[in-house]
Amino acid sequence: MLARTGLALAFLFSSVYLPAQLSTNPRAHQADQVRVMVNVHTANGQPAENARIELRGQDSATSTITGYTNAAGIADISQIPGGYYTVTVTYKLSQTETHENLAFGERTLSYTLPGDRTGSDIGSATSVSVAAYKVPDKAKKEYGKSQSALNKGNQDEALSHLAKAIDIYPQYADALTLRAIIRMDKQDTAGALADLNAAIQADPACSLAYFALGSVYNATNRFPDAQLALQSGLRLDPRSWQGYFELGKALVGKGEYQAAVDQLNKAQDFSSNKYAPIHLVKAHAMLALKQYPGAMNELQAFITQAPNDQRAASARETLDRVNAFVEKGSVASK
Numbered sequence: 001m002l003a004r005t006g007l008a009l010a011f012l013f014s015s016v017y018l019p020a021q022l023s024t025n026p027r028a029h030q031a032d033q034v035r036v037m038v039n040v041h042t043a044n045g046q047p048a049e050n051a052r053i054e055l056r057g058q059d060s061a062t063s064t065i066t067g068y069t070n071a072a073g074i075a076d077i078s079q080i081p082g083g084y085y086t087v088t089v090t091y092k093l094s095q096t097e098t099h100e101n102l103a104f105g106e107r108t109l110s111y112t113l114p115g116d117r118t119g120s121d122i123g124s125a126t127s128v129s130v131a132a133y134k135v136p137d138k139a140k141k142e143y144g145k146s147q148s149a150l151n152k153g154n155q156d157e158a159l160s161h162l163a164k165a166i167d168i169y170p171q172y173a174d175a176l177t178l179r180a181i182i183r184m185d186k187q188d189t190a191g192a193l194a195d196l197n198a199a200i201q202a203d204p205a206c207s208l209a210y211f212a213l214g215s216v217y218n219a220t221n222r223f224p225d226a227q228l229a230l231q232s233g234l235r236l237d238p239r240s241w242q243g244y245f246e247l248g249k250a251l252v253g254k255g256e257y258q259a260a261v262d263q264l265n266k267a268q269d270f271s272s273n274k275y276a277p278i279h280l281v282k283a284h285a286m287l288a289l290k291q292y293p294g295a296m297n298e299l300q301a302f303i304t305q306a307p308n309d310q311r312a313a314s315a316r317e318t319l320d321r322v323n324a325f326v327e328k329g330s331v332a333s334k
Helices: 005-014 125-133 137-151 155-168 173-185 189-202 207-219 223-236 241-253 257-270 277-288 292-305 312-332
Strands: 033-041 052-057 065-068 074-081 084-091 094-101 106-112
Touching: 033 052, 033 084, 052 074, 065 074, 094 106, 094 173, 137 155, 137 173, 155 173, 173 189, 173 207, 189 207, 207 223, 207 241, 223 241, 241 257, 241 277, 257 277, 277 292, 277 312, 292 312
Parallel strands: 033 106
Antiparallel strands: 033 074, 052 065, 052 084, 084 094
8 A cells, every 4th residue: 555645646657668678566556746837928928027926735744835937937946745735826907726636756837827719729738727616615525535545655545535526527537537536546547547537528728647658558568559649648748757758658558769869868858856757668668779888878877876776686687697698609700
């Protein structure tokens, strides 16, 4: 049983598609602190300078954090305790609010403030705000109780509260996504897929639902489906390292190794924290491309960053074999 909400969410992103010699049963990763980049634009697409950003923890023990955007419409807010937050963006007379899971090491939130735009709002942060505002308070209360239950390590109680929240408001995308993640942890793939598809239908701008869906597809070897879901999520949140990481895994599964390396490089670029499994997936892709020196570097980086990981022993064995192979080839060429 996962002890914390963040671990439950991170579980989906910790499974790595690898050859048999590197495959294990990975567990979750969670950074203690979160960095949030908030990008705010006006309805006509201009950066919103001096927009006020308020992150209000949905756990009563978490304090409210505020920040302001710069001339580029960006607020960089660091060292936030991981968890669930209500994010309120206020600019002049405009205001928008969303509910966000900030359990990962780095997140980028993009907002287009309400205005007189119409069709172009579909899939934007404005549509997220509209979806969030429609959720009744009773459903939000049950959702909050589910988070508290997860914080105490009680998945079954969390599922009970999520069921009540969804009963009250069946289009509650956040609740559907969280229930899907718990269901996946319980090996209920069919239930997880049903919830994630329902979440996306309820809120097409819920990037986390797309990333979770892509991760479920990766875990079940449905790599083309994973690629499509992850690309949709990245269009909504183009700075998500988790999205690029999962997309890299999907491309490895499809045998598109160079494209996978490109996406994994992006995952590393956008991640402010060292996430060792990226190196492991990248090593697999480079081995397939016969880029042995690069693969060896990635394997060593994984071993250095995660020496106690269950996959570290297999990584060491693979590194030794590749090193021996390279040395043998070097001797033979002389």
